[in-house]
Amino acid sequence: MKPVIALTKGRLEKQFIKFLQERNYDVNPFLDKGRKLQVETDDFFAIFAKGIDVATYVEYGIADLGVVGEDILLEVQPDVFDLLPFPFGKCRFAIAGEPSNLSPLRKQRIATKYPNITTKYFRDQGKSVDIVKLEGSVELAPLLGLADDIVDIVExxxxxxxxxxxxxxxxxxxxxxxxxxxxxxxxxRAILTPLIDSFRVEEGII
Structure with missing residues (x-):
């Protein structure tokens, strides 16, 4: 029985394929998959989904392992084991806005795709803010007066x-x-441990 790995489509998928290649895995099934959402390699089955769905497939046991952005884990908090970080997909959460925008006298309004992460961050600082949840192009919010600043991932x-x-x-x-x-x-455990161990990076990875 082969392990099933759920992969986040797009940039993380490409970075993971490169990561596999560096570890001498056969990545040809990935390169020739076209629009397929499932691929079988000599070592595992792979399915491709959006990041938030990757976490769901793993939580419900459809996939044994998953490759997902840490933002999904922090925002959604799925019931999964967070095993280890990869040396790719690195970016940072930041508060951003117009440089001339001063702190408002009223409660600050923050636009973000990540209301839970944002709320926790400001709460830990002892601040209360109004959150406006957006699904995309949060950069528009301060430009159009919807919010004072934004919280988003910056690469x-x-x-x-x-x-x-x-x-x-x-x-x-x-x-x-x-x-x-x-x-x-x-x-x-017997079939997953060797795979997990092969994904470990010596420097700074537990």
Whole structure:
């Protein structure tokens, strides 16, 4: 029986394939998959989904392991084991806005795709803010007066710069993570342990 790994489609998928290649896994099934959402390799089955769905497939045991952004784990808090960080998918959460925008006299309004992470961050600082949840293009919010600032993931900062926004405060650094279904770790330990061990990176990885 082969392990099943759920992969986040897009950038993390490509970075994980490169990661596998560096560890001498056969990645040809990935390169020739076209629009397929399932692939079988010599070592495991892989399914491809959006990040938040990867966490769900792992939580419900459809997949034994998952490769997902740490932002999903912090925001959704799925019932999975967070096994280890990968050396890719690194970026940071930051508060950003227009450089000339002063702190409002009223309660600050923050636009974000990540209301839980944002609320916790400000609460830990002893601050109360109003959260406006958006699903995309949060950079528009301060430009159109919907919010004072935004909280979002920043990688290169180019999108902020192109829209006249600047990072005002860095919150935390995140990366891609390897997650596991709790029951799979118990029932399939013999087949999962070698795979998990092969994903460990010596420097700074537990």
């Amino acid at each position: 290169t900062g180019n999108t902020l710069k192109e829209n006249g926004l600047v990072v005002k405060e860095e919150m935390l650094t995140i990366s891609a993570r390897l997650i596991a279904n709790r029951n799979s770790l118990k029932l399939k």
